[in-house]
Amino acid sequence: MVNDSKLDLSTNFAVVADIGGTNARFGRINLKTFELDRIQVFPCADYLNLTDALIAYRDQQDVALEHVAIAIACPAEGDSIQMTNHHWQFSVRGTREALGLTSFIVLNDFAAAAMSLLTLAKGETKKIGGGKKIESAPCAVLGAGTGLGVGHLVYLPNGDVMPLPGEGGHADWAPLNEKEWAIHEFLARRFDGRVSAERLLSGPGIENLYQAIAHYHDRAVPPLRAKTIGARALTGCDAIATETVNQFFASLGSFAGNLALTLNTRGGVYIAGGVVPKLLPLMAGSEFRTRFEQKGRFCNLAESIPCYVITAEHAGMRGVAQYLKQTLRKAPATADVD
Numbered sequence: 048m049v050n051d052s053k054l055d056l057s058t059n060f061a062v063v064a065d066i067g068g069t070n071a072r073f074g075r076i077n078l079k080t081f082e083l084d085r086i087q088v089f090p091c092a093d094y095l096n097l098t099d100a101l102i103a104y105r106d107q108q109d110v111a112l113e114h115v116a117i118a119i120a121c122p123a124e125g126d127s128i129q130m131t132n133h134h135w136q137f138s139v140r141g142t143r144e145a146l147g148l149t150s151f152i153v154l155n156d157f158a159a160a161a162m163s164l165l166t167l168a169k170g171e172t173k174k175i176g177g178g179k180k181i182e183s184a185p186c187a188v189l190g191a192g193t194g195l196g197v198g199h200l201v202y203l204p205n206g207d208v209m210p211l212p213g214e215g216g217h218a219d220w221a222p223l224n225e226k227e228w229a230i231h232e233f234l235a236r237r238f239d240g241r242v243s244a245e246r247l248l249s250g251p252g253i254e255n256l257y258q259a260i261a262h263y264h265d266r267a268v269p270p271l272r273a274k275t276i277g278a279r280a281l282t283g284c285d286a287i288a289t290e291t292v293n294q295f296f297a298s299l300g301s302f303a304g305n306l307a308l309t310l311n312t313r314g315g316v317y318i319a320g321g322v323v324p325k326l327l328p329l330m331a332g333s334e335f336r337t338r339f340e341q342k343g344r345f346c347n348l349a350e351s352i353p354c355y356v357i358t359a360e361h362a363g364m365r366g367v368a369q370y371l372k373q374t375l376r377k378a379p380a381t382a383d384v385d
């Protein structure tokens with residue numbers, strides 16, 4: 048997290064954003080009520096840089112750019128920010144000065160996704176399979192979008208929560224059967240000998256999987272966008288697309304189960320990102336949960352941990368707002384922000 052900031056309890060509104068490799072989502076948060084309004088989504092590809100996108104948002108929504116807090120899909124630890132799956136890069140201080148901002152806070156997008164878990168109402172998640180959530184136990188959140196994001200949320204003894212961002216989407220992918228080894232071999236040739244989980248478990252990953260599975264069956268297929276593959280799988284008109292989505296969910300289950308074991312996430316494993324909600328009708332019949340639980344001597348632990356797909360709108364921006372809420376609460380209080 049980078050905080051170039053004079054945000055305090057006297058502030059009324061902040062602009063918040065959730066910047067992914069494909070979509071930049073903006074909104075305005077009321078810092079007294081924590082309500083989000085003036086929401087607008089821009090394709091990142093339409094803007095040269097973040098500053099231009101922020102200016103377009105300001106002009107189209109008639110909001111003041113004074114306090115800005117963003118979640119972005121890359122490490123956010125120093126002044127220099129470079130997106131992983133898009134060309135935008137900027138200096139935190141340079142952006143604050145160029146836009147004349149009073150405060151500018153930059154979070155990793157999965158730190159925000161982790162904070163968003165605190166805001167989820169009952170109807171905003173869909174449970175996949177069994178297991179029972181233990182309140183205040185660690186949670187994991189992963190999200191397939193342009194990339195594969197990973198974060199965790201832990202509860203501290205003083206009642207605060209701490210989001211733990213990371214780069215878990217870039218951990219090695221582990222094949223588990225003969226077909227997966229063939230997929231691994233195909234993708235290793237494409238990606239310089241190493242296959243990270245993101246190479247399968249993302250929108251571009253679905254496109255890679257489609258080619259790899261066609262190759263496994265000795266079939267020639269055209270390069271298709273993830274959206275088309277997803278649509279074909281949903282209608283059942285393309286057997287390779289159906290197999291691709293099934294493979295996607297099987298590997299997502301294995302990966303989610305690895306996160307559950309790594310941090311003993313008895314608070315649950317949550318699935319964010321734009322891809323899974325679009326393919327949700329195919330998830331229940333997939334191998335997702337079987338593979339989540341297939342953890343050898345620790346299958347009982349995996350079985351006890353629930354999985355949820357986040358179906359809430361704008362969870363990333365809500366996560367940024369939740370982060371601001373916790374930060375402001377800790378500031379020396381002269382006013383009530385709740």
Ligand SMILES: Nc1ncnc2c1ncn2[C@@H]1O[C@H](COP(=O)(O)OP(=O)(O)OP(=O)(O)O)[C@@H](O)[C@H]1O
Pocket residue numbers: 066067068069070071120132156190191192193194195196249250251253272273274275276277278320321322325326
């Ligand atoms: N119907 C669909 N089925 C499968 N994938 C889809 C579908 N529609 C869009 N996608 C893929 O979803 C991805 C974009 O997802 P999302 O909106 O979560 O991205 P993002 O938040 O900008 O990215 P990130 O945060 O991962 O950098 C694109 O790779 C796109 O190809």
